Every structure is written in C-alpha cells, then in structure tokens.
Amino acid sequence: MAHSATVDAGKVHPARTNRRKKDRGRKEKWEWSGLAFSAPYVVMFLFGTILPLLYALYLGFFQTKMIGGESFAGFSNYIQAFTDPLFWAGFKRVSLYAVIQAPLLVILALCAALILDSGRIKHIAVPRILVFLPYAVPSVVAALMWSYIYGQDYGLVGQVFKLFGGKSPDLLSSKFIMFAIMNIVIWGFMGYNMLIYYSSLRTIPDELYEAARLDGASEFRIAWSIKIPAIKGSVVMTLVFCLIGAFQLFNEPNLLQSIAPDAIPSSYTPNMYTYTLAFKGQNMNYAAAVSLVAGLVTMVVIGIVKFIGDKWSDND
Amino acid sequence: MARRIASVVAGVSAVVFALSGCGGTSSSSSSSSDSGLTTTDLNNALKSKKTVNLTMWAWSETQYKPVIQQFEKKYPNIKIKFVLSPVSTDEYTKFQNVVSANKGIPDIIQMEYDSMPQFAVKGDLTNFSSDSIEKEVGANYNTAAWTAAHVSDGLYGIPTDQGPTVLYYRNDILKKYNLKTPTTWKEFEEEGIKLHKADSSKYMGFVDLADPRNLTNFLDYADSKPWTVKDVQNLSFDMQNSKVKEVSTFIQRCIKEGVLQPISSAGSEFNQAMNKSRYATYLDGAWRGALLKSMYPSLSGKWKVEVPPSWGSDSARSSTSGGSMLALTKNVTSKTKQAAAVAFMNYISSNKTAVNTLVTTGGLFSAANVYQNDEKQAAITDKYFGGQAVNKVYFDAAKIVNTNWSVLPFNQEFVNEYNDIVVPTYTSGDSIFDAVGKWETKLVSYAKNQGFTVTENK
Known part of the structure; x- marks a missing residue:
C-alpha cells in the first residue's frame, strides 16, 4: 500500500503522460461514469473543506460584541490578524520548531529505515514494530506520559540526575519546553516515517545492489548513492507532511499547558491561538480571520518547500 | 443584506415594545x-x-x-x-x-x-x-x-x-518544626521562612500555576477591589492600587524567600510532592477536604483546617473558589x-x-x-483531620467570605490573560505587580471592544 503511494508521489507524473497522449492526437472521450466514482470524494471535499472555509471567510467579516451584538466589520478582522503580534510570535515559534524538528525527524527516521533495510538484523519484525509502536500511542497519552518522565524532582529524568548526584534542569521551563515538545513529536512520528521509507526501500531491485557490490561499493556507499536517491520522492513528501504538522502544532503544547502554564502561553502556536480566541475568548469572528490568515501563510511556506523539494527529487 | 434588515426589524420592534410599555x-x-x-x-x-x-x-x-x-x-x-x-x-x-x-x-x-x-x-x-x-x-x-x-x-x-476558601495545614509539620498556625499573613510568611531555613526541601505553601483563583483569592483577602461591575454595561478597573501592590509584592517576596513555591497542581510532580510532605499548607475551597482524603489517604490524621489568615490588621476574610x-x-x-x-x-x-x-x-x-x-452538622468530626469538627470551620469561613467583590463578566478571557501575562512572572522573577498592570491594560481594551463603558482609576 505505502509503496504505491510513494511511487505516485515521486516518480510518475500523470499530467505529463496525459500531455504526451494528446500530442499524439488521440482525442480523449469523456467518461461520465468517472464522475460517479469521484462524487463521494467531491461531495465530502465540498462539505468538509470548501464550505467551512467559505463560512470562516464569511464569519471573519463580522464582529460580535457582548453589548451590542453582531455587526458587519469589513476587513478589520483580517487587517488586525495580519498585524497581530501574538499571531506572528506564535508563527515565529512554530517556524523555529519546524526548522529544527522536521529535518531531525526525517534524518532519524531515514537512519532507522536504512538500518532495518541493511539486511544485518535478524528477526527484523521485532525492531520494526518497536520503532513503530509509539505511533500507536495517542498524542494525548504521549504528552502526559512524557510530562511524567520530564519531572524535575520525581520524574524519570529527575531521578536519573539524582542517581548521579545532580539536579535535573527543568525541562518544562520556558527555556526547554520547545525541545521537550519536539522530543515527544519525534518519538511519536519516527516509526511512521520510518515505515514509509522502509517500504520504499524494499521496492529497489536487488540487482542494483549486486552491481554496486561487484563494483566494490561499501554498504555506506550503497545507502548514500543508491538507496537515498531512490527514495528522494518519499523523503520530500514526508518532509512536507512534517512541516505541515509543525505549523499546525496543537495537541502537545495544549496538553502540557496545564502542567507548565508559566512556559506555554495560550498563543504558543497559531493553532492554539485560534482555539483560545474561539473557545476561551468567545471571539469566533476574529478566530475565523486568524485561522484563515494562518492557513494562508502556512500554504505559502509549504508551497515554497514543496517547489524546492520537487526540484531536488527530480534532479537525477 | 438580510442580516441588516433583520437588525433593523429587531430595532424597530424593540422601540415599539418600549413605546407600548x-x-x-x-x-x-x-x-x-x-x-x-x-x-x-x-x-x-x-x-x-x-x-x-x-x-x-x-x-x-x-x-x-x-x-x-x-x-x-x-x-x-x-x-x-x-x-x-x-x-x-x-x-x-x-x-x-x-x-x-x-x-x-x-x-x-x-x-x-x-x-x-x-x-x-x-x-x-x-x-x-x-x-x-x-x-x-x-x-x-x-x-x-x-x-x-x-x-x-x-x-x-x-x-x-x-466554595469558601480555608487554610488546610499539616499539623504534624508545624509541630515538628515548632511553628504556630498562622493567623495573619505576616505570620504565615515568618513561619514559612523558619520552615524553609530548617529544611530547604519544605515550603509553607505553593502558588498554583494552574489555578487562576490563586491571585484573585489573595486580592480578595486584602479587600483590594481591583475591579467593580457597576452594572451590566459599566465596569471600573483599579488594578494598580496600593492594596494590589501589597498583595503582589507579598507573593513575590514569599516566592523569593522560599515560603511559597510556584508549581502547577496539574502535574504528577505536585502529587508526589504532596505525598512526600513538601508543603505545610494548602489554601483552597472547602471542597478540597474531600479530595485530600481521597487523593492522599496516607496523610490521614496529619491535616487540620482553619479559616484563612487575616491581612494586616483587618479581621480575617475568606474568599470564593x-x-x-x-x-x-x-x-x-x-x-x-x-x-x-x-x-x-x-x-x-x-x-x-x-x-x-x-x-x-x-x-x-x-x-x-x-x-x-445547623448545630448537628457543625459538630460532625472527621478522623482524617485528626478528629476536628471541620464543618464548623467551613461554616465560619462561609460567614466571613468577602462580599465586597465582583466577578468580571468575561471570566474565560480574564483567566486566559492572567495565564499568559501574570503566571510566567511567578517563575521568571519579573515583577508581578507590573504584570498585573499589563493584565489590566488587556482587560480594559477587551471590555471596551466588547461594548462596555469602562472607567479606569489611574
């Protein structure tokens, strides 16, 4: 399953093949039955994505006051959102987070996949499932579990430091909290990314390795010159997913907030900020505007990354 | 368009109703x-x-x-x-x-x-x-x-x-270190300094980072009246008055002196600390007693309860949680x-x-x-609290809850801004009083945005 997806993302360009067909002058016939097949998705997409987006856009043009009720506000919510220091502070935070976390996650998962694929591990199913297991832990549980582990006095980290006669730094303080969150997310998603890379690696024909070995290539050389280039497409795809995940960061900081309220403000990430505005500040209209602006900015960033990434993976 | 018509209709009908009385x-x-x-x-x-x-x-x-x-x-x-x-x-x-x-x-x-x-x-x-x-x-x-x-x-x-607030305290800890049950906040601080000096792993109490009532309760004890809801459309703010300053500096000093430790009650660290007897007191609503019983059964017989200490020379006041x-x-x-x-x-x-x-x-x-x-209810004793008639204390506390207090009509926003602006200062060491000032600015602009008429005492 996973490998066909990665091949699609990386290698085959349906648009290009279509064009080639047209060039040959064969006219495509409209197949109305195709519409029936795509209808469920189109309907879901319309009602699940497009309409809520339009509704949010609409909401953003109004303001609701406790005294005075609802009134038309023009672009004021959107203008305010674009210049909101809390929003941009949150955005800067997730950007920094993304710059460190996304590459780290990709590299670690890639290493794990290459190790598993090296053919030197017996009973490969066991380490594979162990690396994947954290992905099965719901992020809510993971965040709580790690908050116990991080405990400065009674947590695992604190106890280990105590064993060696030291005092653990407070991993839930404002200095370290971002790394604490990164660690939780990487722990949770490494196995998932590893599995994508691993299944892509399995599709590489063994003959390539044999040929390389005959030419005297070491295993490291094989990994570097054959395996990684062959799965560039998957790497770019997962990197984009990681970045999207980073910009939409919510669960982990939101859960840790009650345990470390002094380190995590309610506008810690753009997503947390919109959530707070909507459900704690009772400001649905402004929340809608901020979420649209956040979505727009994220799309631009992801678009740039995707553009550069595709260039790199096409560049064989 | 339809919306505008609807609001016009609503406006007109309101006028008609008002006219027809x-x-x-x-x-x-x-x-x-x-x-x-x-x-x-x-x-x-x-x-x-x-x-x-x-x-x-x-x-x-x-x-x-x-x-x-x-x-x-x-x-x-x-x-x-x-x-x-x-x-x-x-x-x-x-x-x-x-x-x-x-x-x-x-x-x-x-x-x-x-x-x-x-x-x-x-x-x-x-x-x-x-x-x-x-x-x-x-x-x-x-x-x-x-x-x-x-x-x-x-x-x-x-x-x-x-939920009148009361002072739960560890009788065994106070006895062990020869401390008296504080009846004023000044005593609370003095006894706390002694306790922390005698054993630096112990604190008189804690500032719960996860509970926004922590500061408001203190502001209430001092009868500082930081804001007033004059009526449903009129609010006044006075969050930089001398009483607020007293309270802010008191909490700041207590944190510095090791009398109060800032910690979130939501984490497992806190539960462990409670079980290991790190804190000599627990300030909270009267409902906390039942929770102490169920969460820390091993501490049975060690707790007692009293009405909150009094602020300055005032008579003791309780607050609401x-x-x-x-x-x-x-x-x-x-x-x-x-x-x-x-x-x-x-x-x-x-x-x-x-x-x-x-x-x-x-x-x-x-x-x-x-x-x-009810005399009968007041006489009921509780083994967990060393055979003390706890209801009697709760009833006494309920009688002295400060009535000179109002709740702002946007509590969630109030809590939210408190968390973002004031809470970080408990651990960072920045001025709590200044943070309260920033908090006031935020609340005032929110209230104005929401259509309230706001007066500020500056």
Missing part, C-alpha cells in the same frame, strides 16, 4: 428595574392547579436527581425535565449555541458563579430581583453566595453550593412560569429535606442557611 415581562438586560415577582407569586405557583413544564440543564446529576423527585412528589403541578449537560465550559458552549439559534433554550441552567455574569450582561438570563424576593428568599442563603448570584443589582439565579448556582434563562418570560421556576430552584436549594439530601448523598457544600446554621 409592555409591562409584566421583565427586561432581562436592565438590572435596576424591579421584576415585580413576589414571594406571594412563588407560593401561588406551588399551590396552583395549572401544570407548568420546566426544562433544566445541569451536570450535577447525582446531586439534583433525588431532590427533583422529592419536589415533584410534593408539588406535582410543576414538572421538571432534567437534561444532563456536559460539565462547566462545555455546557456554556452548548448554551451559547442554543441561544444563538434561539431554539431549545432551557428554562433553568446550572452555572458557576464565575461564569454567570457573562451570560447575564448579554441578556441571556432573566433578572427576577424584587424587594420581596431579595428580602424573603435571600434570607435563606449565605450572604456571600446570595451576592454572587447577582450582577450588580440584578438577581439571575439561586445559589446551590458554595468554585461553587455553582441555578440560573433563570431568558426563555422564561411569563410571570407564572418565572414564579414556578424560582419556587422550584429555591425549594431544592434551601428546603431542609432537600438540602439534607444534597449534602449527604451529593456531598455538596450547601449555600443554604439551614445547613450552615
């Missing part, structure tokens, strides 16, 4: 007007042969279900449809939704004292204040609880339970229905048998005087 139904947004509802109306509603159906939303199902049955048995003409709602903020969101849709609004709704004003100022609740109700129904309840069911002069519900009331919504417009609803709320919250059920099977700290003045 529709008496009888009370306007829910103006608090000063007398609703005209009297205790005679309430008594008539109970005796009436006509059936009245009321819908009630509440999350305290085990508490309310039995007393509703008792009521319906006694007064079969008033039928209560109980709808179990999600707890607290989730219920308010649901209520918000039905109010916006103007469909499916309940008649009676359980609300916390901190959250009720938000709905009262928006006109989602009905003010049923009148001289006769204030005097005769009000006499059934603890004064502070009765005040908390108001926004300024407007009365929007009947208080059910209450939690507690809920039953509010009358704007759905109840006819006078007969209002009378029936208020009679019902008053019955289950203050009738002796009903209160007894609420207390014994529901474990509520009732706000009714029949409970708080």
Whole structure:
C-alpha cells in the first residue's frame, strides 16, 4: 500500500503522460461514469473543506460584541490578524520548531529505515514494530506520559540526575519546553516515517545492489548513492507532511499547558491561538480571520518547500 | 443584506415594545428595574392547579436527581425535565449555541458563579430581583453566595453550593518544626521562612500555576477591589492600587524567600510532592477536604483546617473558589412560569429535606442557611483531620467570605490573560505587580471592544 503511494508521489507524473497522449492526437472521450466514482470524494471535499472555509471567510467579516451584538466589520478582522503580534510570535515559534524538528525527524527516521533495510538484523519484525509502536500511542497519552518522565524532582529524568548526584534542569521551563515538545513529536512520528521509507526501500531491485557490490561499493556507499536517491520522492513528501504538522502544532503544547502554564502561553502556536480566541475568548469572528490568515501563510511556506523539494527529487 | 434588515426589524420592534410599555415581562438586560415577582407569586405557583413544564440543564446529576423527585412528589403541578449537560465550559458552549439559534433554550441552567455574569450582561438570563424576593428568599442563603448570584443589582439565579476558601495545614509539620498556625499573613510568611531555613526541601505553601483563583483569592483577602461591575454595561478597573501592590509584592517576596513555591497542581510532580510532605499548607475551597482524603489517604490524621489568615490588621476574610448556582434563562418570560421556576430552584436549594439530601448523598457544600446554621452538622468530626469538627470551620469561613467583590463578566478571557501575562512572572522573577498592570491594560481594551463603558482609576 505505502509503496504505491510513494511511487505516485515521486516518480510518475500523470499530467505529463496525459500531455504526451494528446500530442499524439488521440482525442480523449469523456467518461461520465468517472464522475460517479469521484462524487463521494467531491461531495465530502465540498462539505468538509470548501464550505467551512467559505463560512470562516464569511464569519471573519463580522464582529460580535457582548453589548451590542453582531455587526458587519469589513476587513478589520483580517487587517488586525495580519498585524497581530501574538499571531506572528506564535508563527515565529512554530517556524523555529519546524526548522529544527522536521529535518531531525526525517534524518532519524531515514537512519532507522536504512538500518532495518541493511539486511544485518535478524528477526527484523521485532525492531520494526518497536520503532513503530509509539505511533500507536495517542498524542494525548504521549504528552502526559512524557510530562511524567520530564519531572524535575520525581520524574524519570529527575531521578536519573539524582542517581548521579545532580539536579535535573527543568525541562518544562520556558527555556526547554520547545525541545521537550519536539522530543515527544519525534518519538511519536519516527516509526511512521520510518515505515514509509522502509517500504520504499524494499521496492529497489536487488540487482542494483549486486552491481554496486561487484563494483566494490561499501554498504555506506550503497545507502548514500543508491538507496537515498531512490527514495528522494518519499523523503520530500514526508518532509512536507512534517512541516505541515509543525505549523499546525496543537495537541502537545495544549496538553502540557496545564502542567507548565508559566512556559506555554495560550498563543504558543497559531493553532492554539485560534482555539483560545474561539473557545476561551468567545471571539469566533476574529478566530475565523486568524485561522484563515494562518492557513494562508502556512500554504505559502509549504508551497515554497514543496517547489524546492520537487526540484531536488527530480534532479537525477 | 438580510442580516441588516433583520437588525433593523429587531430595532424597530424593540422601540415599539418600549413605546407600548409592555409591562409584566421583565427586561432581562436592565438590572435596576424591579421584576415585580413576589414571594406571594412563588407560593401561588406551588399551590396552583395549572401544570407548568420546566426544562433544566445541569451536570450535577447525582446531586439534583433525588431532590427533583422529592419536589415533584410534593408539588406535582410543576414538572421538571432534567437534561444532563456536559460539565462547566462545555455546557456554556452548548448554551451559547442554543441561544444563538434561539431554539431549545432551557428554562433553568446550572452555572458557576464565575461564569454567570457573562451570560447575564448579554441578556441571556432573566433578572427576577424584587424587594420581596431579595428580602424573603435571600434570607435563606449565605450572604456571600446570595451576592454572587447577582450582577450588580440584578438577581439571575439561586445559589446551590458554595466554595469558601480555608487554610488546610499539616499539623504534624508545624509541630515538628515548632511553628504556630498562622493567623495573619505576616505570620504565615515568618513561619514559612523558619520552615524553609530548617529544611530547604519544605515550603509553607505553593502558588498554583494552574489555578487562576490563586491571585484573585489573595486580592480578595486584602479587600483590594481591583475591579467593580457597576452594572451590566459599566465596569471600573483599579488594578494598580496600593492594596494590589501589597498583595503582589507579598507573593513575590514569599516566592523569593522560599515560603511559597510556584508549581502547577496539574502535574504528577505536585502529587508526589504532596505525598512526600513538601508543603505545610494548602489554601483552597472547602471542597478540597474531600479530595485530600481521597487523593492522599496516607496523610490521614496529619491535616487540620482553619479559616484563612487575616491581612494586616483587618479581621480575617475568606474568599470564593468554585461553587455553582441555578440560573433563570431568558426563555422564561411569563410571570407564572418565572414564579414556578424560582419556587422550584429555591425549594431544592434551601428546603431542609432537600438540602439534607444534597449534602449527604451529593456531598455538596450547601449555600443554604439551614445547613450552615445547623448545630448537628457543625459538630460532625472527621478522623482524617485528626478528629476536628471541620464543618464548623467551613461554616465560619462561609460567614466571613468577602462580599465586597465582583466577578468580571468575561471570566474565560480574564483567566486566559492572567495565564499568559501574570503566571510566567511567578517563575521568571519579573515583577508581578507590573504584570498585573499589563493584565489590566488587556482587560480594559477587551471590555471596551466588547461594548462596555469602562472607567479606569489611574
């Protein structure tokens, strides 16, 4: 399953093949039955994505006051959102987070996949499932579990430091909290990314390795010159997913907030900020505007990354 | 376009109603007007042969279900449809939704004292204040609880339970280090310094980073009056006054001296610290006692409880932490229905048998005087608290809850800004007082944005 997806993302360009067909002058016939097949998705997409987006856009043009009720506000919510220091502070935070976390996650998962694929591990199913297991832990549980582990006095980290006669730094303080969150997310998603890379690696024909070995290539050389280039497409795809995940960061900081309220403000990430505005500040209209602006900015960033990434993976 | 027409129509009809002087139904947004509802109306509603159906939303199902049955048995003409709602903020969101849709609004709704004003100022609740109700129904309840069911002069519900704050303390720790039970906050600080000097792993108490009431309770003890809700549209702020400064610097000093430790009660570290006897006191609502019992059974016999210490030379004051009331919504417009609803709320919250059920099977700290003045209840001792008659202390605390206090009508925003602006200073060492000033600026601009008229004492 996973490998066909990665091949699609990386290698085959349906648009290009279509064009080639047209060039040959064969006219495509409209197949109305195709519409029936795509209808469920189109309907879901319309009602699940497009309409809520339009509704949010609409909401953003109004303001609701406790005294005075609802009134038309023009672009004021959107203008305010674009210049909101809390929003941009949150955005800067997730950007920094993304710059460190996304590459780290990709590299670690890639290493794990290459190790598993090296053919030197017996009973490969066991380490594979162990690396994947954290992905099965719901992020809510993971965040709580790690908050116990991080405990400065009674947590695992604190106890280990105590064993060696030291005092653990407070991993839930404002200095370290971002790394604490990164660690939780990487722990949770490494196995998932590893599995994508691993299944892509399995599709590489063994003959390539044999040929390389005959030419005297070491295993490291094989990994570097054959395996990684062959799965560039998957790497770019997962990197984009990681970045999207980073910009939409919510669960982990939101859960840790009650345990470390002094380190995590309610506008810690753009997503947390919109959530707070909507459900704690009772400001649905402004929340809608901020979420649209956040979505727009994220799309631009992801678009740039995707553009550069595709260039790199096409560049064989 | 349709929206604009709708608002114009609404405006016009409001004017028409005002001109025609529709008496009888009370306007829910103006608090000063007398609703005209009297205790005679309430008594008539109970005796009436006509059936009245009321819908009630509440999350305290085990508490309310039995007393509703008792009521319906006694007064079969008033039928209560109980709808179990999600707890607290989730219920308010649901209520918000039905109010916006103007469909499916309940008649009676359980609300916390901190959250009720938000709905009262928006006109989602009905003010049923009148001289006769204030005097005769009000006499059934603890004064502070009765005040908390108001926004300024407007009365929007009947208080059910209450959370007067008390000082739980570890008698064994204080004894071991030869410390006395603090009766003033100054003593609290002095004894705390001694304790921390004797054993640096111990603290007199803690600042709960996860509880926004931590600071407000202190502001209340000092009677600092940082803000006032003058009426449903007028607020005044005075958060940089000398009392607020005293309180802020007191907390800041206590943190520096190792008297108070900033920690979040939400994490596992806190539970461990409690079990390992790190803190000598625990300041919280009277309901905390039952939780201490169930969460830290190993500390049985070591705790005691006292009313909070007093601020400066003032007499001791208690503050409020939690507690809920039953509010009358704007759905109840006819006078007969209002009378029936208020009679019902008053019955289950203050009738002796009903209160007894609420207390014994529901474990509520009732706000009714029949409970708080009950000698038998006051005499009950508790082994967990070393055989102390804890109810007596709780009742004493309830009597001294500061009534010179109001809750801002946007509690969630209030808490939110507190968390973001003030809470970080407890651990960073930055000035708490300055942070409170920034908090005030935020609250003022929010209030203005929401259409309130704001006065600032600068």
